[in-house]
């Protein structure tokens with residue numbers, strides 16, 4: 001009989017959400033016995049590498065790092081990172097709560113390195129199946145997690161609990177999806193693809209690029225393109241009438257406090273939705289005020305120099321996108337106020353069209369027949385555990401896809417320190433119950449290295 005290595009927890013994805021959980025599990029004495037590992041698609045740790053633009057800043061305070069709000073004495077604070085890097089006094093001199101994303105990435109990477117032994121990098125989880133009890137009771141006792149590495153080899157591991165922290169996926173409107181990736185990229189691939197898409201400087205007409213979207217990423221890419229490629233004209237196309245500032249005023253910012261999660265969660269579904277809608281302008285389709293001012297000034301100075309190259313096309317709906325025989329993309333643009341339509345050609349498009357948050361549905365699809373309507377309905381406990389039928393014992397925790405139930409901070413960094421604490425408490429409690437009722441599957445405990453022996457399929 002094939003004996004499986006059985007984990008207490010497998011984390012799918014190793015972004016900030018599961019990284020924060022790794023820290024919590026390491027620091028909570030009561031969790032030291034939990035056998036766990038993480039499976040991450042990327043070959044090494046990376047936090048939105050495609051958008052690690054040189055001078056872009058964090059949109060939350062560094063004090064909302066992976067641990068400080070839970071335990072400022074942890075060795076994994078941003079302040080300790082600065083200390084160990086020898087930059088603490090210099091950082092203080094900056095008088096800023098908002099490090100660059102490049103520096104925050106280095107911080108996250110510094111934390112991640114402490115957990116290298118726990119992470120299987122370069123493996124994509126491709127499916128999850130139930131492991132039924134051996135007594136034919138119909139009970140599901142564990143989960144089998146299937147992954148594929150970069151060499152195409154397949155792996156499987158068995159676990160009593162799962163933490164899904166796979167982030168969002170690039171949202172590409174249908175109209176652009178049909179154009180293919182030749183010269184149409186999403187911001188998530190910006191730094192990895194933009195040189196290819198823009199190509200070498202050429203004699204003749206200047207190249208034209210359109211950035212589609214009105215949020216922070218659109219604005220950052222717009223400014224970056226104007227600086228990176230002096231020979232390129234950039235148009236930012238937005239449906240709304242103006243770039244709007246993100247509301248980060250202090251009272252409004254309280255919605256990102258961990259305590260606010262309780263408030264949102266306690267409401268009925270329709271009240272939760274209206275709360276979220278009321279505060280959408282803290283996070284979606286909004287831009288940092290300083291960046292808006294920078295863009296306004298850049299466009300103004302172009303006018304002073306009578307050299308208009310870059311444009312903000314507001315009130316503009318894109319009605320069609322087709323590729324012409326030269327490979328350019330022709331957009332049909334309609335002015336939403338005048339109703340006037342025109343066609344414009346661009347050498348490339350950058351889509352700043354946001355992220356979908358439904359990846360977990362595909363990932364957990366193999367379990368759907370056993371979960372009742374919990375998955376489709378998004379029925380999640382306050383502890384982020386998917387509500388499952390009584391005969392489905394494995395615990396599935398969802399991170400980053402519970403905005404509807406837990407509020408706007410769910411997709412952000414704001415609550416990570418506390419969320420990982422809540423999930424750990426729930427896990428420890430669940431593992432205790434498992435021990436009382438006794439495992440009903442063939443079990444062989446392994447250390448972390450043992451996890452690597454997960455059998456090839």
Ligand SMILES: Cc1cc2nc3c(=O)[nH]c(=O)nc-3n(C[C@H](O)[C@H](O)[C@H](O)COP(=O)(O)OP(=O)(O)OC[C@H]3O[C@@H](n4cnc5c(N)ncnc54)[C@H](O)[C@@H]3O)c2cc1C
Nearest residue numbers: 013015016017040041051058059124125166167400412413
């Ligand atoms: C450009 C940008 C800037 C941002 N800046 C901020 C900010 O300043 N402040 C803030 O609060 N939030 C910010 N955010 C929001 C962002 O969602 C969070 O910062 C954070 O990334 C959420 O962490 P996560 O671990 O849930 O998801 P992610 O960071 O997306 O990590 C998910 C991980 O799962 C992996 N993965 C996905 N599918 C699989 C699979 N099938 N198998 C294995 N691994 C998989 C991915 O490779 C990835 O590493 C920003 C987002 C973007 C795009």
